[in-house]
């Protein structure tokens with residue numbers, strides 16, 4: 001029962017909305033990158049930015065889509081998007097940022113040093129707040145990155161709509177029988 005309660009609390013903390021921020025950055029998408037915004041709601045709201053560079057080339061790679069033989073196997077474009085998302089999350093090839101003080105004061109410098117900070121670099125070392133320089137993501141980012149199943153189903157349709165709408169992916173090439 002205790003475990004279940006803990007899980008429930010974890011689930012509750014995971015309630016973030018993304019629609020408020022549009023979810024994905026169209027400009028970045030046109031440049032080939034997938035930049036997602038999340039909003040973590042709590043006593044205070046924080047915006048999280050997660051960027052997967054060169055996501056579009058992965059999406060359009062021969063491994064996945066637009067090949068008739070692949071389509072014949074019934075792999076839909078939506079499914080391909082989900083596979084790609086899971087893959088970039090698994091490989092942790094990601095750049096991140098969170099608006100919370102914890103990230104700002106304790107982890108931003110380390111994230112900058114490791115070249116995974118998505119927004120402006122932080123060059124002031126956390127000598128007082130994180131003298132051992134341990135970790136590089138706050139609890140919000142950890143939640144997002146460790147629970148992709150929570151947001152991949154919501155983000156995928158946005159990516160589909162945006163890539164088709166912006167002409168990043170040719171509608172004629174996409175398997176439509178979904």
Ligand SMILES: [Zn+2]
Pocket residue numbers: 046098099100101102103138139140141
């Ligand atoms: Zn945070």
